[in-house]
Amino acid sequence: MKKVTVYITLKQGVLDPQGKAIQTSLHSLGYEEVQEARVGKFIELQIDDKEDLDARINAMCDQLLANPVIEDFRFDVEEAVQS
């Protein structure tokens, strides 16, 4: 079993209104030191061991998890810790 974490961010240059709203709100709360905020998401997957893991994760991202037009993704694979 592997634990895969996929990080999805907006591509450089794509406007991030949610991040802009966070920055504005932080300023109005008194955190003037915040110069920029950008929001991304991550997805933690528990995946059974299988061949071609990296290729399959790339395919999952292209088909479903990320929008390749406006988003970039990267992922880490580690051994899952059984709890």
Add this chain to the structure above:
Amino acid sequence: MKKVTVYITLKQGVLDPQGKAIQTSLHSLGYEEVQEARVGKFIELQIDDKEDLDARINAMCDQLLANPVIEDFRFDVEEAVQS
């Protein structure tokens, strides 16, 4: 200037319908090896150097970035790379 990345996840035990939907969709695309999917978000902040950085980031999370009732957060601080 520091680059701070805040990772926000649902607390253990809180239902994650978005993650469940992702898992179901991945199954129907043929990725039967995915046993669990959970979704979180991360926020990248560019912050001017200031005293008590960690305490101020904790306060930002409690006041705005995370919902402490259902979400956990953690953050990393690194030196910002000027581009």
